[in-house]
Amino acid sequence: MVVLAAAALAAGCNDSGSRPGLRGAPATVSTTVPVGSTTTVAASPRTVVTISSELGPGEARIGGTVTGPEGPVPGATVRVERLVGDDAAPTAAATTTVESGADGRWGVDSVNGGRYRLRAWRPPDLAQVTAVVAFVTIGESPPVDLVMTRHSAEGRATTAVSPDPPVVGQSAIIVVSVASGGVDAEGVVRTQARQGLSVTLGVSPNVGVTTPTIVETDAAGNAGFAILCTQPGPIVALVTVSSVAQPAPLPACVVR
The missing domain is CATH 2.60.40.10 (Immunoglobulins)
Structure with a gap:
């Protein structure tokens, strides 16, 4: 069994003091789920994060900044996948998505260490075509900056x-x-x-x-x-x- 922090969905729930999975997440309560199962955590009014036993909770953090041709990009979707298996053909054991803030920064706290595949996009015209693979260690890992290019092809x-x-x-x-x-x-x-x-x-x-x-x-x-x-x-x-x-x-x- 593992213990995950799940968002308090009902009004009047008290903060249990559990460490939230994402910065800026709403108040949390603790829930226990079987190893290998999945729970959903509300990270913000517009973001839903799925955390499985392969992703966390852990003692690592992954984050960085999303940029485009004009600089930092707010409101971009960042897909975070924890990779397992052979280096030549890894598989995604767990996936979550987060949204970059007003300054283009994004981050996920309380994840397990390991390899992560990261890609960012923002419709209708910005995308990172090639994903970045980063190795995350316990504690604060170096920031992973994701660079998007413009793909508005009107004419x-x-x-x-x-x-x-x-x-x-x-x-x-x-x-x-x-x-x-x-x-x-x-x-x-x-x-x-x-x-x-x-x-x-x-x-x-x-x-x-x-x-x-x-x-x-x-x-x-x-x-x-x-x-x-x-x-x-x-x-x-x-x-x-x-x-x-x-x-x-x-x-x-x-x-x-």
């Missing part, structure tokens, strides 16, 4: 050229791919090809466009342009999608 264009690099005097094809999407409630980054958008290609004087410079995207979200390098050197290209212009990085024209 975002990516470019590719074939052959790569383009050769002076030989025809080449530039493909502009346009997609929209974002981050869902589970932190999954999803994109969708955009059909029927107007794409305009502008290039530097050492490159000629031998097809129309304005093309609509097809069902796969692609717009193709044929070009011909007339001189070696860098290609300065600009792609405009639905009146929004963005640079199009391309390799330089070469001589062979």
Whole structure:
């Protein structure tokens, strides 16, 4: 049997003095549950934390700061998984989620030591694509900072050229791919090809466009342009999608 701290759900419950599982948690009462079972603890008005015997209670703490392109991010979801088993193929023995505070900080107290897999996201446009694995020891472990990137893909264009690099005097094809999407409630980054958008290609004087410079995207979200390098050197290209212009990085024209 193990003893866990569970949130007092009924009005009038007194604080038993048990150590809360999360900073800022409501008053707690002690409850005893069988080893291997799971109990749910209310950590804040918007967060529900599930603690099993694999996660705690223990004498370790894990926490850090969630950041994005503009700095600390409040209101991000942080998934905390305690890993067990082989290093090459670990499994999650227990999972909890917490929410970052106004300063981007997050933390879980009273957990067992061991390996933890951590990932953060905040819909509709911020996510940490690759999870971080950290080892937590008894006491205060070093902070684990989670860095999210923006995945708002409304009309975002990516470019590719074939052959790569383009050769002076030989025809080449530039493909502009346009997609929209974002981050869902589970932190999954999803994109969708955009059909029927107007794409305009502008290039530097050492490159000629031998097809129309304005093309609509097809069902796969692609717009193709044929070009011909007339001189070696860098290609300065600009792609405009639905009146929004963005640079199009391309390799330089070469001589062979």
